[in-house]
Amino acid sequence: MLIKQEGIILKTIDYGESNKIATVLTKDSGKLSVMAKGAKKPNSRYAAVMQPFVYGSFVYFKGSGLPTISQGEIILSFKQLHYDLFKAAHAAYITELIEKLTEERRPYVFLFDLLLLALKQIDTGQDPEIIARIVDLKMLTVAGAKPNLDGCASCKSVERDPIAFSIPFAGFLCSGCVHRDERAYPVTLSMVKLIRTLFYVDLTKLGSISIKRETKERLHQIISSYYQEYVGVTLKSQRFIDQLKKVDGNHFKLDEKKD
Incomplete structure (x- = not known):
């Protein structure tokens, strides 16, 4: 057929x-x-x-x-x-x-x-790293590991602003619950908004987006830790990206010395 x-x-x-x-x-x-x-x-x-x-x-x-x-x-x-x-x-x-x-x-x-x-x-x-993070977040639903991004993952409060992201609790923690995970990643309100935006965004409506290097690295660190805990996949392409960043970083340092 x-x-x-x-x-x-x-x-x-x-x-x-x-x-x-x-x-x-x-x-x-x-x-x-x-x-x-x-x-x-x-x-x-x-x-x-x-x-x-x-x-x-x-x-x-x-x-x-x-x-x-x-x-x-x-x-x-x-x-x-x-x-x-x-x-x-x-x-x-x-x-x-x-x-x-x-x-x-x-x-x-x-x-x-x-x-x-x-x-x-x-x-x-569009920034390849941001698009990759959007796909990362959206694929968590496919993997059956959707995080709690709408409120506190511990007390379920939507009234208190999140101040940390907890891997064990699979989501944000508010000020009243952050003590429950000493290793939780501290997050600013702008980071909370960014994670929520990237998770829910419709790519057809994504406009121009610019994010600082350190913010992208922090975001990737949180998402990678979450994947390691709940999904458990290792990607060969990530190792190649890491190598590219090292080479790019070395070139940047050399340019700084020349200046």
Whole structure:
């Protein structure tokens, strides 16, 4: 049976001398693994469409084994993601996270839209780190680890302003409950607002956003700790991003010395 669907390439792996197996996030059928025969050959008609981040239209044969691609056309290739290493690294982070936290053949309509919008935002100049943090927060619901962001995670009060984020309590703590977790991350009201905004924001309505480096690092620290406790995924792409930041930091220090 031939099936036509639109999808986004999450990852590809080589299979045999000339083939590739692609993991594709489709809107209607969720995550699928499909075979693209001969895709490793330079002159293959699948060579271009079987690249990470490509949004394409695919026709595949569904039989008893692994579905096999018979046609593939690029809808969007997100060229900037292939030319800018920092953008590519964060796009890889997002696709790897989604690949890790989703099940085969389970429809995730909102997730397909989220990924497509995230790639578009990064490709057109939005801060890749902020887009990655938005996806981080929204994927917590998919992982069954949604934090309590609407009030105090301990006493449930919505009257008192949060002053800390607690990993054990899975959310914010107010001034009356902060003593319950000595290791809770202190947060300002602006950080509370930022976390809530990034969690609930509709990417179609996201305007230009600029956040200080130290704020982004603090936000990432909190989210990473939360993921380690409740989700337990380790991403290869994060290690690569860390290496890029070290190189960028060293260049910045050298420039400072020259000045």
